[in-house]
Amino acid sequence: MSTASAGGAAASGPPVPPADTPSSGPSGAAGPPGASGRKPRSALGTRAWVAALFLLPALALLGALVVYPIGYSVYRSFLDASGDGFAGVDNYREVFTDERIRTALKNNVIWVIVAPSVATALGLIFAVLTERVRWGTAFKIVVFMPMAISMLAAGIIFRLVYEQNPDRGVANAVWVGVHDTFKAPAPFPGAHPRDDRLLTGAGGAFTTRTVVKAGTPAVLPLVGAKPKDLKGAQAAAPPREAAGRVTGTVWRDFTRGGGGKPGVIDPGEKALKGVTVEAVRDGRTVASATSAADGTFTLPASADGALLSLPASNFAAPYNGVDWLGPSLVTPAIIGAYVWMWAGFAMVLIAAGLASVPRELLEAARVDGANEWQVFRRVTVPLLAPVLGVVLVTLMINVLKIFDLVYIIAPGASLDNANVLALQLYQSSFGTDVNQGVGSAIAVFLLVLVLPVMLVNLRRIRKERQR
Amino acid sequence: MTTLDTAVRAKRSLPARIAGRLGGGVMRLFLVVVGLFWLTPTVGLLLSSFRDKGDIAASGWWKVLSHPAQLTTESYSTLFSNDTVMKSLLTTALITVPATVLVVFVGALAGYAFAWLDFPGRDWWFMAVVGLLVVPVQVALIPVAKLFNSLGIFESTPGVVLFHTAFGLPFAVFLLRNFFAEIPRELLEAARLDGAGEIRLFLRVVLPLGGPAIASLGIFQFLWVWNDMLIALIFADSGNPPITVALQQQVRQFGDNIDILASGAFLSMAVPLAVFFAFQRQFVSGVMAGAVK
Numbered sequence: 001m002s003t004a005s006a007g008g009a010a011a012s013g014p015p016v017p018p019a020d021t022p023s024s025g026p027s028g029a030a031g032p033p034g035a036s037g038r039k040p041r042s043a044l045g046t047r048a049w050v051a052a053l054f055l056l057p058a059l060a061l062l063g064a065l066v067v068y069p070i071g072y073s074v075y076r077s078f079l080d081a082s083g084d085g086f087a088g089v090d091n092y093r094e095v096f097t098d099e100r101i102r103t104a105l106k107n108n109v110i111w112v113i114v115a116p117s118v119a120t121a122l123g124l125i126f127a128v129l130t131e132r133v134r135w136g137t138a139f140k141i142v143v144f145m146p147m148a149i150s151m152l153a154a155g156i157i158f159r160l161v162y163e164q165n166p167d168r169g170v171a172n173a174v175w176v177g178v179h180d181t182f183k184a185p186a187p188f189p190g191a192h193p194r195d196d197r198l199l200t201g202a203g204g205a206f207t208t209r210t211v212v213k214a215g216t217p218a219v220l221p222l223v224g225a226k227p228k229d230l231k232g233a234q235a236a237a238p239p240r241e242a243a244g245r246v247t248g249t250v251w252r253d254f255t256r257g258g259g260g261k262p263g264v265i266d267p268g269e270k271a272l273k274g275v276t277v278e279a280v281r282d283g284r285t286v287a288s289a290t291s292a293a294d295g296t297f298t299l300p301a302s303a304d305g306a307l308l309s310l311p312a313s314n315f316a317a318p319y320n321g322v323d324w325l326g327p328s329l330v331t332p333a334i335i336g337a338y339v340w341m342w343a344g345f346a347m348v349l350i351a352a353g354l355a356s357v358p359r360e361l362l363e364a365a366r367v368d369g370a371n372e373w374q375v376f377r378r379v380t381v382p383l384l385a386p387v388l389g390v391v392l393v394t395l396m397i398n399v400l401k402i403f404d405l406v407y408i409i410a411p412g413a414s415l416d417n418a419n420v421l422a423l424q425l426y427q428s429s430f431g432t433d434v435n436q437g438v439g440s441a442i443a444v445f446l447l448v449l450v451l452p453v454m455l456v457n458l459r460r461i462r463k464e465r466q467r
Numbered sequence: 468m469t470t471l472d473t474a475v476r477a478k479r480s481l482p483a484r485i486a487g488r489l490g491g492g493v494m495r496l497f498l499v500v501v502g503l504f505w506l507t508p509t510v511g512l513l514l515s516s517f518r519d520k521g522d523i524a525a526s527g528w529w530k531v532l533s534h535p536a537q538l539t540t541e542s543y544s545t546l547f548s549n550d551t552v553m554k555s556l557l558t559t560a561l562i563t564v565p566a567t568v569l570v571v572f573v574g575a576l577a578g579y580a581f582a583w584l585d586f587p588g589r590d591w592w593f594m595a596v597v598g599l600l601v602v603p604v605q606v607a608l609i610p611v612a613k614l615f616n617s618l619g620i621f622e623s624t625p626g627v628v629l630f631h632t633a634f635g636l637p638f639a640v641f642l643l644r645n646f647f648a649e650i651p652r653e654l655l656e657a658a659r660l661d662g663a664g665e666i667r668l669f670l671r672v673v674l675p676l677g678g679p680a681i682a683s684l685g686i687f688q689f690l691w692v693w694n695d696m697l698i699a700l701i702f703a704d705s706g707n708p709p710i711t712v713a714l715q716q717q718v719r720q721f722g723d724n725i726d727i728l729a730s731g732a733f734l735s736m737a738v739p740l741a742v743f744f745a746f747q748r749q750f751v752s753g754v755m756a757g758a759v760k
Contacts, residue, residue: 400603457598
């Protein structure tokens, strides 16, 4: 990763020869602080006020706005909500016991485990696959682009994607489309008999009051079918009489603009196509048929003397897809939006690492008879391990700070279910449940979580500079 | 390498080569599908921003593909004639530009000092600054709010600028010190012998040579500040908020404001996207250097 941290910027710069002789450049890291005076950089050395002039603005800003707040947050986290009384560890206890904060903690654990690993895995796949495709750069730009936009914009984008109504939200439109491909939707949701005279029923299924006889056509009038389900429907035809068979018609017993007699096929009344009709005798289905385009259906002779039933599957409410932003799915849905934004980051870093993997090693493995998958698993991934580690850790730190995306995507009703620490910190400090003691405790907790990374960073940079 | 290639090729049998071709086709198809998948959400927002409210409520944006006549620029003209939105874009610019310039300048000063000046404990100071890279901004919210309140710059543009500058500095110092350290020593010695003082040296030699690193840092910081919502939400003047906060206030009634949100979000994305497409290379190197964060 040394290449990606310092070298990344240098790579785009002019061809400046690195200062690699041990006596030049800032290589004093190995020695104790005082030892840097050993190698004066100019004949005069640096006067103290010059160094101060260069450093003061940065150190003053960092001291006042980054270092001091750390100390103050630690101190404040031991005070009560008003900031007047000493609260001991009460705030920390609340962080681990309060129901909402515990949800936030739990969600944060899910976030930290799932989001970075999914983004890194996708980044690895994309980086490896695009390597040998000519238009790989175009693909990379498409995947990397979301990084340039704000979490707010991404949040609005995904609010639109996750709209519950499948007519508006693309995620549900696709989901429902796939679902309906495998399970045909009910043809006439909401259709029902006008009254109980001919058809009666409960639970969405309707049954004739009297048994049907072969040769005596059955009429099955319904109302309440939705106009959009009737688009392009033919006019209903009276049932043809067929010797030895049970025939009938299913139609919408409703004449536009009024008129028409109930239970009679009047001119202009529409046929209901594709309705399943079952013949039921003694509670068992003995035959079934589906109504044709003109609403007629024909059942075999075995239906003679049975009751006709229109099963509930004809009238079930349409499948409405998944409630993406409901309580149970809201966190995975927001993680999806995050992965959309950050997979490009992983991809770019991994691609840079991949470019520095020696080709000879891969070719040698291939010559030795390894197939592509083996080369990938046994050579590429181990060589990339340091880069993958840095990407994972970077994303984990980034995820701990996630705030905007959750705040924007989660609708008010499931905001508590989607809660994360950074959001709770905001709510505790400035939002609805003001208790700056608890807010500070969460801040300190976040800081403690990133502390190991800080130490690892420092060790790595020290090592790099000692070379 | 070429000989190796031929050797590999010769070793692979015909079925293996056909399988390889097929695999290549599947791989390309996969990439195309993923690429479209990645574009869809943004395209959805873009198309929605060109529809009127009634159409958005009635049907999904993909209906536009079969009825292009539905497209209208109405919501954009509403937006452009809306003073609040235009003012919030201006506020965003008034925060972003100074915060970017300040980070670059203050960071370059310190980066140069850490690379080429002598002072006691230099390396420890540098380590301390780099250690601050990972401090989450959230840690500073309450203390800095209190501090700014007593200074009278809470809920004002200067406060937001200072906050962004401070939290951009560890990365700026880290990136620029590493870059400046690569400047050939002879160049600086020669300038010093010619009688240039440190300040002249910094302004005339170091800053110009730092171009590429400064560009990366500047773009990175620019996008970060432009896109920020959290800091703006707390520290910006709520009566005259930047665009992210102005839009955020509309999100709670998502359905009612969807037309404004769609076009507003796109307007707020226009600048970052333009920067991204114009300075992709610099952005990538900034991101890579920032991976220590």
